[in-house]
Amino acid sequence: MQTLVIIDPGLYEVGGHHAALLYTMAAKKQKKTVDITIYSSFHVANELNEFASSKDLKIKPWFKSNFYQHFEDNPNFKSAKLNSFIRGLALEFKSAILDALERKATAGDVTFWYPCVNWEHANALSLALSQLADSQQSVDCACKHKVCSMFMSQKPEHKLSNLPYETAFRRLTKFLNVELFASDWELREYLERLGIKVCGIHPCYLLPWSSLKSGKEKYINAENSSRTFLLYMGDAKENKGFTLLPALIKSLSAYYSNNVKFVVQYTMTWSSPELALTEQQLNKLAEQVESFELHKAFWSVGELIHILSSTNLIFCTYEASAYHFKSSGLAWLASFFNIPVVLRGESWLTREFTRLRHPFEVSPTLTYSTQLLEKTISQTTEYRRSLFLEPIDWLYKN
Incomplete structure (x- = not known):
């Protein structure tokens, strides 16, 4: 029997791509x-622990480090707190x-998978592997460590901003049993420009793709034949x-009346006065607008x-500047299900949609043409296929 160990210190809350990975692994028929x-x-949420147990998946609550504690920090600032975080995470x-x-x-049958790693995590992992080798606990050398990089510098034009990525991932990929993969095309190119060996693109793990019907085959909803945005x-x-x-x-419901259903799903993880006020307004609108459907919990795979x-259409309200060099699973979900997208501005998402030959329009006011709703994807690319491989099949393809 193959043994897969998923090292995911970010699996904590019921939301985001960490929880999505858990749901995907549970839904896949191996x-x-x-x-x-x-x-x-x-501190993984009890709901996730209970869900995993019901699906015969073993979760071991292990990491006490706050995985994203220094994610927004300036990587050029070598603070004592950051160095302490890296050392602590390395021990874990x-x-x-x-x-x-x-x-x-026998260690040779074990594959370690790190599904989401930034430069500070790569530093910690390389330190951990070095300590294992130095203490002659080298049994891990017979294992495979598959590391998935998901982030890049938000200022790639600045050499100093790239330095933490360059040093951390170069050090990590020196281990013969470590294979590094990028989450998307641009990230792979970025890492390779820094002289880092990248083994390829890892699949998007938001859904168990092979278990689904083709993205072009829409499910028929007999109860509601109207459009859904x-x-x-x-x-x-x-x-x-x-x-x-x-x-x-308010704007869309006034224009479309009840001819279109509007759907919003969110999880409130980090609240603020502005977010709390918006949530109150959404609750009122859910009572007032018949065609508005509000979901305030994480969606299961089903x-x-x-x-x-x-x-029929996705509105991407993201700030273009915040996502100029930041990826988003929204691009891959929209692409798989063949849903056209309207965005506020040019960003990584528009470049990714172009690579995937996916229909989109850019409008600061989030308006769109009627032609957008009728556009379809005309070509499947090798890059697109690599994104929608099954994680388990990908992990064990060699």
Whole structure:
């Protein structure tokens, strides 16, 4: 039996891509017999723990480090707190690896998968692997460590901004049993420009793709034949345009009356006065606007598929500046389900849609042409296929 150890210190809350990975692993009907253990945050939500148990997935609450504690920090600022974080996370990586290996008689059958890594996490992991080698606990060298990079410098034109990525990932990829993968085309190009060896693109793990019907085959909703517009999905954040939603709903509902259903889904993780006020306004609109559907909890795989399969248009309210060099799973979900998108401005998303040959329009006022609703994807690319591979099949393809 194959043993897969998923090291995901960011698995904590019921929302975002970390929880989506858990749901995807649970929904996938495995062709291979794989024993899966997930090392999560020590404070992982009870709901996720209970869900995993119901699906015969093992979660080991392990990491006490706040995985994203220094994500927004200036990487050029070598603070004592940042260095302390890296050392602490390295010890937790090391202990998780040893714990997994101690439960397995032969280490050669173990694949370690790190689904989301930034430069500070890469530093910590390389330090952990170095400590294992230095202390002659080198049994891990027979294992594979598959590392997925998801982020890049937000100022790639500045050499100093790139330095932490260059040094951290170069150090990590020197280990012979480490394979580094990028989450998207631009990130792979970025890392390779820094002289870092990248083994390829890792699949998007937001959904179990092979278990779904083709993105072009819409599910038929007999109860409602009207159009559905998805206005928001994911964590409530100001830079994702959450505070724009009340005005957008009022405008669209006045124009379309009840001919279009408007859907908003969000999880409130980090509240602020502005977000709290928006949430109050959305609750009132949900009572006043018959065609407005409000979801205030994380969607399961089945719920996400049901909504996206009947969605005709997605409004991407993200601030273009915040996502100029930042990827988003929204691009891949829209592409798979063949849903055209209207965006506020040019960003990574518009460049990714162009690479995927996916229909979109850019409008600061979030208006769109009627032709957009009728556009379809005309060509499947190799890049597109790589994004929608099954994670398990991808992990064990070699």
